[in-house]
Amino acid sequence: MCWKRSGARRGVCTRQPAPRVRFAPSPTGFLHLGGLRTALYNYLFAKQRGGAFILRLEDTDRTRLVPGAADAIEDMLEWAGIAPDESSRRGGDYGPYVQSERLPLYSQAAASLLQTGHAYYCFCSNQRLDLLKREAQRSGHVPRYDNRCRQLRPEQVQEKLARGVPRAVRFKLDAGAEPFRDAIFGWTRHEVAAVEGDPVILKADGFPTYHLANVVDDHHMRVSHVLRGSEWLISTAKHLQLFRALRWTPPVYAHLPLLLNRDGSKLSKRQGDIFVQRFREQGVLPETLLDIVTHAGSGFDDNRIGRRLDELVREFNISKVATHSALLDLDKLDEFNRIEDEEKCAALRDELRQHVLHTHGSQISDRAVLEPQYIQRVLQLRKGHICSLRELLNHTYAYLWIRPRVTRQQLQEVSAEAENIVAAVIRLMASGSSIESTERLNAELKMITSRLNNTKYSGVMRVLRLALSAQQNFCCYKGARRQSRSVIVEALLTVFSSRPQNHLLWMHRNR
Numbered sequence: 001m002c003w004k005r006s007g008a009r010r011g012v013c014t015r016q017p018a019p020r021v022r023f024a025p026s027p028t029g030f031l032h033l034g035g036l037r038t039a040l041y042n043y044l045f046a047k048q049r050g051g052a053f054i055l056r057l058e059d060t061d062r063t064r065l066v067p068g069a070a071d072a073i074e075d076m077l078e079w080a081g082i083a084p085d086e087s088s089r090r091g092g093d094y095g096p097y098v099q100s101e102r103l104p105l106y107s108q109a110a111a112s113l114l115q116t117g118h119a120y121y122c123f124c125s126n127q128r129l130d131l132l133k134r135e136a137q138r139s140g141h142v143p144r145y146d147n148r149c150r151q152l153r154p155e156q157v158q159e160k161l162a163r164g165v166p167r168a169v170r171f172k173l174d175a176g177a178e179p180f181r182d183a184i185f186g187w188t189r190h191e192v193a194a195v196e197g198d199p200v201i202l203k204a205d206g207f208p209t210y211h212l213a214n215v216v217d218d219h220h221m222r223v224s225h226v227l228r229g230s231e232w233l234i235s236t237a238k239h240l241q242l243f244r245a246l247r248w249t250p251p252v253y254a255h256l257p258l259l260l261n262r263d264g265s266k267l268s269k270r271q272g273d274i275f276v277q278r279f280r281e282q283g284v285l286p287e288t289l290l291d292i293v294t295h296a297g298s299g300f301d302d303n304r305i306g307r308r309l310d311e312l313v314r315e316f317n318i319s320k321v322a323t324h325s326a327l328l329d330l331d332k333l334d335e336f337n338r339i340e341d342e343e344k345c346a347a348l349r350d351e352l353r354q355h356v357l358h359t360h361g362s363q364i365s366d367r368a369v370l371e372p373q374y375i376q377r378v379l380q381l382r383k384g385h386i387c388s389l390r391e392l393l394n395h396t397y398a399y400l401w402i403r404p405r406v407t408r409q410q411l412q413e414v415s416a417e418a419e420n421i422v423a424a425v426i427r428l429m430a431s432g433s434s435i436e437s438t439e440r441l442n443a444e445l446k447m448i449t450s451r452l453n454n455t456k457y458s459g460v461m462r463v464l465r466l467a468l469s470a471q472q473n474f475c476c477y478k479g480a481r482r483q484s485r486s487v488i489v490e491a492l493l494t495v496f497s498s499r500p501q502n503h504l505l506w507m508h509r510n511r
């Protein structure tokens, strides 16, 4: 392999075929940040080598299915910019991409294992299995199946089958353990038969368990590399035994460290506050979430933030993925969540438009604020200042979308020259001068100030601030309460350059 970890035998780096990697969540809940990171690393690994990123839904645990979760998982991958190349939505040559639609493949594999003597029918009732479990717990042992049905003679099996006794299929675990080399954890060895009873691979309802379905699908979908959470490391010995028994070549395994909550517990679907969807609803930017999850872990030469997706693809280095789990630091969210470049702004336009419509809908009298150029302008001017799109919807920024309610009297209370200031600015706008930069606008406003009697630049700013926003102060971003003139100039510039019917003009006509 070209990406051997240190300690592994150095081999000749031969050209590898493009990898096929899969992200295989169960739709038992929505995508959370831990799942997002595992999906991202699969994506990065595939894209870096010109391979395919596959989404396979593991929905064999029918009791825990959450309606809508399957679609929502793919929606969130798309939103994060890491859409799969193959999935049930996108299609592909190796479908179906949902396990419940692949049942015949699992029955065939189970039948083949039964035939070659690697599996057997288990007729044990749930009551017996419960009893075993309770006895083990009472005596302080880890519960495990006692492999009783392994000992059934062929005629006993036939008799039970003929009577229609409910049965599962169990895989015969080999004693002993062959080591295998995990691409992240290095050489690993686990004597699974010493601690576990023979696992069920096909349940009485005809559905496979995770172990069989995983192996069968990875084989038939030609998955070359499995990058999954490290909670599966211990099961890998079992999966390799299944591959061997079925005479199939296993994929390369790479177990990724888990993302943990502050209290050290694994992020899980049962914890709504870390759902990707939740962050999206709060207006958090997709790039920010990718930053957060990559920053928490490892896999890069350095831990800088603000990488674009193509940079993540280029810079991802699987040999740098650590084996220890990482704590998720959501306090970093603000730091990460800045709109940094124009490319990202463009992608966010539609989303912001939806948010604006949703928040201010009926109050919007000036439809030009919904035009892409205007929204783009707002994003460009606010980039670097806001932490999330949602901030652009709170009252501080309402002036960007709806007309502020300010009366002539209120303006006059701020300055006796209010009337003249507004009139001069409106003349400037009407003159058709192209004012594209804050510097230029600043200069013009200073010029206006110099023509007024007894009014300082700060007085002009106060009037304009009130006229534009109905606010005495601008609080421009979380944690930084500023009354900065440049903010007023910027706001004015936004209104100036992109809104045909701007507030000042409107006020002038309707006072």
Ligand SMILES: Nc1ncnc2c1ncn2[C@@H]1O[C@H](COP(=O)(O)OP(=O)(O)OP(=O)(O)O)[C@@H](O)[C@H]1O
Pocket (backbone or CB within 6 Å): 024, 025, 026, 027, 028, 029, 033, 034, 035, 036, 037, 038, 039, 227, 228, 229, 230, 231, 232, 256, 257, 258, 259, 260, 266, 267, 268, 269, 270
């Ligand atoms: N906290 C986590 N950190 C990193 N990867 C994770 C984390 N949780 C799950 N994964 C990985 O994401 C993939 C999809 O996981 P899955 O859909 O089973 O989510 P889950 O949170 O483990 O589910 P559940 O909470 O129901 O156990 C798996 O490869 C899994 O190992």
